[in-house]
Amino acid sequence: MAIKSKKVWGGRFDGETHKQVETFTASIHFDRRLASYDVAGSIAHARMLGKCGLLTGQEVEAIVQGLTEIAEEIAQDRFHYDAALEDIHMHIERRLIEKIGDPGAKLHTARSRNDQVALDLRLYLRDVIRNVREQLRTLQGVLVRQAETHLGTVMPGYTHVQRAQPVLLAHHLLAYFEMFQRDRERFADCLGRVNVLPLGAGALAGTTLPIDRAYVAKLLDFPQVARNSIDAVSDRDFAIEFLSCCALLAMHLSRQAEELVLWASAEFAFVDFPDAFATGSSIMPQKKNPDVAELIRGKTGRVYGALASLLTLLKGLPLSYNRDLQEDKEPVFDAADTIQQILEVLPPMLLALSFRPERMREAASSGFLNATDLADYLVRKGVPFREAHEIVGRIVRECLETKERLEDLPLSRLRRYSPAFGSDVATFISLEACVERRRSEGGTSSRLVGEAIRRGKRMLRQP
Numbered sequence: 001m002a003i004k005s006k007k008v009w010g011g012r013f014d015g016e017t018h019k020q021v022e023t024f025t026a027s028i029h030f031d032r033r034l035a036s037y038d039v040a041g042s043i044a045h046a047r048m049l050g051k052c053g054l055l056t057g058q059e060v061e062a063i064v065q066g067l068t069e070i071a072e073e074i075a076q077d078r079f080h081y082d083a084a085l086e087d088i089h090m091h092i093e094r095r096l097i098e099k100i101g102d103p104g105a106k107l108h109t110a111r112s113r114n115d116q117v118a119l120d121l122r123l124y125l126r127d128v129i130r131n132v133r134e135q136l137r138t139l140q141g142v143l144v145r146q147a148e149t150h151l152g153t154v155m156p157g158y159t160h161v162q163r164a165q166p167v168l169l170a171h172h173l174l175a176y177f178e179m180f181q182r183d184r185e186r187f188a189d190c191l192g193r194v195n196v197l198p199l200g201a202g203a204l205a206g207t208t209l210p211i212d213r214a215y216v217a218k219l220l221d222f223p224q225v226a227r228n229s230i231d232a233v234s235d236r237d238f239a240i241e242f243l244s245c246c247a248l249l250a251m252h253l254s255r256q257a258e259e260l261v262l263w264a265s266a267e268f269a270f271v272d273f274p275d276a277f278a279t280g281s282s283i284m285p286q287k288k289n290p291d292v293a294e295l296i297r298g299k300t301g302r303v304y305g306a307l308a309s310l311l312t313l314l315k316g317l318p319l320s321y322n323r324d325l326q327e328d329k330e331p332v333f334d335a336a337d338t339i340q341q342i343l344e345v346l347p348p349m350l351l352a353l354s355f356r357p358e359r360m361r362e363a364a365s366s367g368f369l370n371a372t373d374l375a376d377y378l379v380r381k382g383v384p385f386r387e388a389h390e391i392v393g394r395i396v397r398e399c400l401e402t403k404e405r406l407e408d409l410p411l412s413r414l415r416r417y418s419p420a421f422g423s424d425v426a427t428f429i430s431l432e433a434c435v436e437r438r439r440s441e442g443g444t445s446s447r448l449v450g451e452a453i454r455r456g457k458r459m460l461r462q463p
């Protein structure tokens with residue numbers, strides 16, 4: 001029997017669809033990005049139908065051949081799109097029927113667009129997650145390299161954006177390494193839940209036909225098959241989880257970007273952006289702006305927005321599939337694109353940054369960053385910490401008035417505050433000594449940071 005209507009669901013309908021309805025309901029302008037996944041899913045489905053006796057071997061071959069050609073047409077931009085065909089699934093199916101006739105019309109046996117679209121999105125996210133994880137590995141590799149370069153660079157560590165205690169720049173950079181490591185682990189964990197086959201759920205209840213879901217799972221390399229058909233077509237928690245991972249990652253990226261913006265200011269002058277990663281002003285000739293870092297910070301908003309969209313989209317939906325779910329794709333695509341764009345530009349930029357060790361050191365030398373160490377000195381001589389804190393506080397106050405640094409005070413003046421001060425105090429509170437003494441696990445001493453670098457390299461070799 002020839003198929004008369006243009007719409008795959010046209011049989012039940014007498015009248016034409018209103019033009020505005022076609023435009024309003026169409027998703028082809030964004031879901032065409034899923035074409036290659038849709039084809040891969042359909043090929044696996046067709047092979048399974050063949051194996052189960054629902055298609056002949058010849059029919060399967062015709063379908064596979066036809067779909068392969070369609071994939072090429074799409075890749076080479078020779079494919080014709082038409083809003084009347086709603087989405088990518090119908091476009092491909094229609095084209096297949098046009099090309100090969102009856103066998104093409106059998107492809108949708110034991111399948112619904114509801115399980116099909118869930119499959120496509122999962123296949124797409126699987127690829128994105130794998131790519132993001134590799135990009136994160138590259139970023140972490142750059143952080144390790146910069147840390148190696150700056151194992152000897154002392155900088156002020158901050159709390160409340162106030163100079164607090166001296167740390168190694170390497171230690172500071174490796175803090176981001178750890179954040180991105182957790183991000184990479186989170187995406188791996190998310191992948192485990194994305195990597196579940198929904199196909200075979202049918203519209204919602206399964207199918208009356210004898211299919212083999214395990215076989216499709218094997219062909220498409222899914223370690224698991226969705227256990228409940230209603231769940232399989234209803235939920236998008238896997239996409240929300242992906243967006244949560246993206247939001248957390250974007251937050252980390254944004255913090256680092258913000259710090260680079262601050263550090264590039266004349267007030268800090270801790271870092272120079274190379275020309276290749278900076279931009280100028282259209283009015284102020286002297287300006288060199290860190291726009292890349294600013295945009296990384298700025299793009300975080302849309303990633304958070306995508307997460308909020310999808311959570312809101314899902315919260316009121318009764319089971320199972322609802323057309324609302326078509327709205328899941330744009331936020332997912334946008335967040336995935338944004339994150340991947342950031343992770344493309346950030347590693348080469350980080351690698352090209354020139355940090356300014358002399359400026360960092362200078363900043364670490366004023367502001368009494370060794371005050372805690374001076375108190376610790378007294379603690380080692382038996383003074384209770386609270387008392388030591390009070391004593392050093394008073395010494396700092398005197399130094400603020402006389403514009404001196406703690407390490408410049410002669411012993412005789414220190415002893416006015418406490419008899420516990422001895423001749424070894426000046427070397428005890430030198431910048432290097434303050435850094436090197438922080439040998440508690442996870443601390444900033446160069447030996448520990450050196451170990452952290454080696455450990456980081458080992459972590460990067462793990463999947």
Ligand code: ARG
Pocket residue numbers: 027031087113114117321323325326327
């Ligand atoms: N374009 C649809 C989506 O993205 C595909 C599934 C449509 N299913 C349906 N029953 N209308 O969700």
